[in-house]
Amino acid sequence: MPMSKTLLQQAAGFFRSFQPCQLCHADTQHQHHVCLDCWQNLPWQRQSVQRQEMQILAACDYAYPLDRIIHQFKYEQQLHYTPLLSGILQTLKYPKVQAIVPMPISTERLCERGYNQSLLLAKALSKHLQLPIWQPVERLKQHSQKGLSRFERIEDIQQQFQLAPPSNLRYRKVLIVDDVVTTGSSIHALKNCLEQLGCQEVHAVCLAAAQI
Ligand SMILES: [Zn+2]
Incomplete structure (x- = not known):
């Protein structure tokens, strides 16, 4: 340097x-x-939670004051919280992976918000762990799931994820980064897509896990 x-x-x-x-x-x-x-x-957790038969590493509980901070970071353009939220993720111990996959958001959400909050977190983590960011999956329009049964919701979420145009780039061991995990259905759907691309180990980390 x-x-x-x-x-x-x-x-x-x-x-x-x-x-x-x-x-x-x-x-x-x-x-x-x-x-x-x-x-x-901070409402530290620093352990895994089980969602959709996956172990998801959670830095914290989705509780005060982190719930408010994440809400402002995500919906109110309070990006000055990026170093704090990235710092929280940096305290965890990670499995050996080859690339970091941020949870994708739809183009529609990206236009409304101006940024993908998970990509911002993933970028900081990628610098910290010295790993590349990989975005092989796209997300289609995210709409309200009100009125759908549990099964319909899972089907609906899976259909939101689709493989991006094929490229030669392939990683076998990856880490998904998401901001908040509730039911874990988005991570589960993304994991399915990554496995279709040949990933053998799909790990996941979130800033905060909400109680279900
Ligand atoms: Zn203080």
């Missing part, structure tokens, strides 16, 4: 240590833009 960049980073870190915590605004920042108390009081 060039000396100038290191010095710049050190200077940025030095000035950041005087900035107020992004959550309580009272104490100064300790790491990932929050103070030590706020960091320690």
Whole structure:
């Protein structure tokens, strides 16, 4: 790394240590833009939850204050939370994989929102783990599932996922990154598509797991 960049980073870190915590605004920042108390009081989980016969690694519970932070990050363009949310994911221990697959969103959602929140998280994680991002699956229009039975919902979600135009790029061991996991049906549907592409090991991680 060039000396100038290191010095710049050190200077940025030095000035950041005087900035107020992004959550309580009272104490100064300790790491990932929050103070030590706020960091320690996040609803940590750091273990796997079982959904749809899959073990999904969950950094936290979907609980206060992380539920609000994720909501603002996802729906209110509060992207200044990206370092905090990425920092949370960086505390986990990951299985050996070859690539990171962000949960895709439909083009319609992407136009409304302007970004895919899972891709932002995946990009930070890819830098941290020094792994490539792989996006071989596209997501079609996501619509309301109200009124559908459980079986119809699972069918409907599976149909939202389709393989992107074929390419020669193939990975066998991958890690799916998603923001919030509830029933796990989206991860399950994405996993099915990845297995069709020849993936032998599909792991998954989420920032927060909601109780079901
Ligand atoms: Zn704080």
